[in-house]
Amino acid sequence: MIDEKISPAVIRRLPRYYRYLSEMEEAGIDKLSSSQMSMDMGLNASQIRRDLNCFGGFGQQGYGYSVTKLKKEIARILGLNKRYKVVIIGAGRIGQALLGYRSFMLEGFEIVGIFDSDPAKMGLLPEGHEVFGLESLDSFIAENGIDIAIICTPKEAAQKSADHLVSCGIKGIWNFAPVDVAVRRGVAVENIHLSDSLYVLSYKLCK
Amino acid sequence: MIDEKISPAVIRRLPRYYRYLSEMEEAGIDKLSSSQMSMDMGLNASQIRRDLNCFGGFGQQGYGYSVTKLKKEIARILGLNKRYKVVIIGAGRIGQALLGYRSFMLEGFEIVGIFDSDPAKMGLLPEGHEVFGLESLDSFIAENGIDIAIICTPKEAAQKSADHLVSCGIKGIWNFAPVDVAVRRGVAVENIHLSDSLYVLSYKLCK
DNA sequence: GGGCCAACGTAATAATAATATACAATAATA
């Protein structure tokens, strides 16, 4: 992977490029110029070229970008060519909803276990998944080589969960609890703050 | 509401301040200085003061900010003192998960209907909610004075749904479909791109 | 009540990111 510091702004745009390219590919388009992308995506053409060039020259002068090739390259940059083993912590509504999210699996994120502290939640869910107790988490992570944990606990439990997961060697946390969990350097965290987004919507509504 | 352009970055921080203040209030703290907040939140103290001053001088020199007062002010700025009526479009996993999200209701977002195009989904859900057909959406929105719609459809249907909702007079859209829906000026959209966030996590993992 | 101090409010500055412009290099095409 390229090492010189790439700005977070660029990185956050990569998934958008990826989505766009997937759509174009589905639509049967096999060639795109930066100016075409620019019009479709509402970004500056030169910014697009610059973004892509952070990772290498994927285009061809006088021709443009091959949709399939570029999509594959971005997938590689994002690490979507890998497979990740994932556990979910918290078998509430969100946890269960994510459990059934088939499209994650397609992209290489395989949910192999869901855990909860509440004994009432233990046992079989629809579709054959089983909810385990938290006491079995450590050994499960060790035995199954888990890469990513999704935190779907109430906010009170989130930081404790994160600490626990990190101590088990988890390297990536996808956090749905409405707190900013703190982890040591070397562990990646992405937060989905649902209510933050809803509040911003509310703000926009009363402007 | 203050009119001079306030930067999106500031607005996105407001929910975070709100969360932080709620926690401090719960913890029984009634006074905070910007430098204390700065340490807790990992933001620059002066940035905090500037952010808050976009909306008015809520602090007191030589003293700091009253937690309760500041929290109330931010709630007002975000429009959380209002009540919103909300419909969900799409009764799949995410739609159903959001339907049961009690905490939204506490903050003034009341989900009053859930709709789906699939006849197989019609009928009663657990907890007494009923899934309606899309053909009844127009009249439902008109009769119930709906403010916000949550789009939980597959990506193919999202833009069509958005168009439909806007034509019914909906002013705010909370979009969970993995596309950027386009709406006319005057309609607010907030996107939750779950997979974008997951992809960024994946990127961070293979850095 | 006067001086001191804490912490705000805000102006000035610096850093980051986005946009625009330009152009040589190069592959496709006719």
Add this chain to the structure above:
DNA sequence: TATTATTGTATATTATTATTACGTTGGCCC
């Protein structure tokens, strides 16, 4: 082989965001 399109890249400009610096104000103590 000439033409054309479009990249890759440099540079400049503008906009946005964050940081530093400091004057101002109100509370508090002696």
